[in-house]
Amino acid sequence: MKRLMSVCAAAVCAALAFANPKAEWLPADVEFTLAAICVQKEDPAVNAAWKEALTGLHPMLDQVFAEQEDMKKLAAEEPEIFAVLKALTGLSEDGKQMTLKSIAFGSNFPKTAAEADREKVHLMAIFENPTFQIEAFDKALQALLKAKGDQDKKVSVVKVGEWRQLKEESGEDEFAFCYKPCAQGLMMVLAKTVAEAEQWLAGPKLAADAPVAAPFAVVKKPFDCAYALKDVAELLNRYMTDAETRKQVELQAPWLFKTHRVMFSGSLEGVNGVAKVAATTDSAEVAGQLKSALDMYRMMAAQMILPAVFQKPDAALSTWLTKSVTLEAVGTEAQLKAVFEPKEVAAIVKEFLELQAKQGQDVESLFDDEDDEALSDDEDDEDAEMTVEEAKKILDGIEAK
Numbered sequence: 001m002k003r004l005m006s007v008c009a010a011a012v013c014a015a016l017a018f019a020n021p022k023a024e025w026l027p028a029d030v031e032f033t034l035a036a037i038c039v040q041k042e043d044p045a046v047n048a049a050w051k052e053a054l055t056g057l058h059p060m061l062d063q064v065f066a067e068q069e070d071m072k073k074l075a076a077e078e079p080e081i082f083a084v085l086k087a088l089t090g091l092s093e094d095g096k097q098m099t100l101k102s103i104a105f106g107s108n109f110p111k112t113a114a115e116a117d118r119e120k121v122h123l124m125a126i127f128e129n130p131t132f133q134i135e136a137f138d139k140a141l142q143a144l145l146k147a148k149g150d151q152d153k154k155v156s157v158v159k160v161g162e163w164r165q166l167k168e169e170s171g172e173d174e175f176a177f178c179y180k181p182c183a184q185g186l187m188m189v190l191a192k193t194v195a196e197a198e199q200w201l202a203g204p205k206l207a208a209d210a211p212v213a214a215p216f217a218v219v220k221k222p223f224d225c226a227y228a229l230k231d232v233a234e235l236l237n238r239y240m241t242d243a244e245t246r247k248q249v250e251l252q253a254p255w256l257f258k259t260h261r262v263m264f265s266g267s268l269e270g271v272n273g274v275a276k277v278a279a280t281t282d283s284a285e286v287a288g289q290l291k292s293a294l295d296m297y298r299m300m301a302a303q304m305i306l307p308a309v310f311q312k313p314d315a316a317l318s319t320w321l322t323k324s325v326t327l328e329a330v331g332t333e334a335q336l337k338a339v340f341e342p343k344e345v346a347a348i349v350k351e352f353l354e355l356q357a358k359q360g361q362d363v364e365s366l367f368d369d370e371d372d373e374a375l376s377d378d379e380d381d382e383d384a385e386m387t388v389e390e391a392k393k394i395l396d397g398i399e400a401k
Contacts, residue, residue: 020220021104023213025126025184028204030106031235034227035215038089038103042096043222049271053342057349071095080147083140088186090131100185102128104216105227106206113239122191122200129185137186138164160194211261211280218265226265232279233257255290258282273340281332290334295327310355316347 021035054061071094075082085091090099105125110117138157145155145166154169165178178197179188191197206213215226229235236257240246249256261280266273281287302321307313324339 021102021126021128021216023206023208023210023216025104026106026124026206027108027122027200028206028210029108030206030212031109031230032105032107032227033206033212033215034103034105034225035219036103036225037219037222038098038100039222040098040101046268046271049342053346054349057346058353061349080140080144084137084144087133087137087140088127088129090129099131100127100129102219104128106212109235109238111238113241119192122189122197124187124189124197124201126182126184127186127188132181132185134164134181134186163194163197165194214261214263215265218263221267223268224266226263228261228263230261232259232262234260253293255281255286255293258286259290269339271342275338275340277336279334281334284329284332287329287332287334291327291329294334294336298325298327310351316344316351320344320348 020037023033026033051065055065056062071082071091074095075093082091088100092098103125105123107123108121110121142157145157149155155166156169157164158167159165160178163178163180165176175190175192176194176197177188177190178194179186181187189197189201191200208216212228212230215228218224218226233256236246236249240249259279259281263278265276265278268274279287279290281290298321302318306315306318306321309315310317324341324344326337328335
């Protein structure tokens with residue numbers, strides 16, 4: 001009996017381990033990573049809470065919820081797209097379940113700012129789906145390309161060894177987009193050639209303790225998603241070659257050149273969405289500076305900018321920034337957390353729609369080019385720059401009133 005229990009426990013552990021994306025699936029030189037655990041079964045409570053909050057605000061939102069609940073309509077109207085989704089994710093006919101467990105993604109960037117160096121960019125993704133069938137995916141993708149592809153640049157799926165490559169009939173492909181079945185399900189890669197992709201994949205794998213491997217340690221349960229950028233300062237030093245531009249950025253945000261790994265993560269707490277940002281810096285002092293700068297931007301938006309835009313001191317977005325967004329510095333890391341409650345999000349959406357109707361224009365155009373140009377002019381004028389201390393004095397004055 002003990003042996004049977006041990007075997008069962010081992011099987012459960014193996015299943016759980018297989019369900020989580022792993023850093024070791026990716027090459028060691030990736031500079032951007034993403035890890036996500038998929039929702040394999042619809043959560044009625046989450047769907048109900050968000051549907052109740054957002055229904056009736058805008059026809060487009062109502063349409064999203066309607067289509068979400070009627071996958072048969074998508075299957076009927078866009079059969080080729082639905083077939084590809086079904087083959088990739090194991091999506092059920094009603095859209096309420098799927099067999100896709102997780103997604104892992106990684107990419108690197110050009111080593112220099114030179115345009116030609118962009119050819120050395122590689123991207124890869126692994127879709128973990130134990131029921132994945134390559135033949136069904138091939139067939140669905142071919143049908144989609146035939147039905148929806150550009151008739152002037154016809155693309156087809158061609159076998160190249162164990163890979164399938166999407167190729168233009170003209171033979172003018174700048175990059176090789178290829179895929180093949182793997183132990184987890186499906187692997188997709190973008191590289192200059194298939195041979196280059198194979199060479200990249202054959203190299204060392206990403207270590208679990210690498211900075212950019214952090215998302216794989218964060219995702220634990222369905223809805224969890226995280227992505228990370230390896231080193232902000234290194235990328236700035238790599239690409240920001242203009243001395244004057246660098247000087248302006250250093251004046252505006254000196255902490256930026258001392259900020260390294262930045263990770264964004266999202267999850268659910270009950271029915272609330274939770275987003276977190278964690279930025280690793282050179283020291284606890286820099287982390288404190290970054291936290292203070294972000295806090296200053298947050299309060300300026302909540303107490304000055306948004307009340308002016310919405311013409312009301314208690315704008316829903318201002319209230320959300322004050323109540324639901326928190327910042328702290330922990331060691332060498334600056335951290336931000338934002339909570340999205342369905343009713344709060346609904347109030348923000350409603351306010352934007354009301355403002356749009358009042359102004360008679362799209363929300364995006366409320367922040368027009370003239371304002372951007374004025375802001376740019378202020379940034380170019382060193383005498384007009386506002387320090388953190390000056391901004392705090394303004395905010396303190398507002399709070400005192």
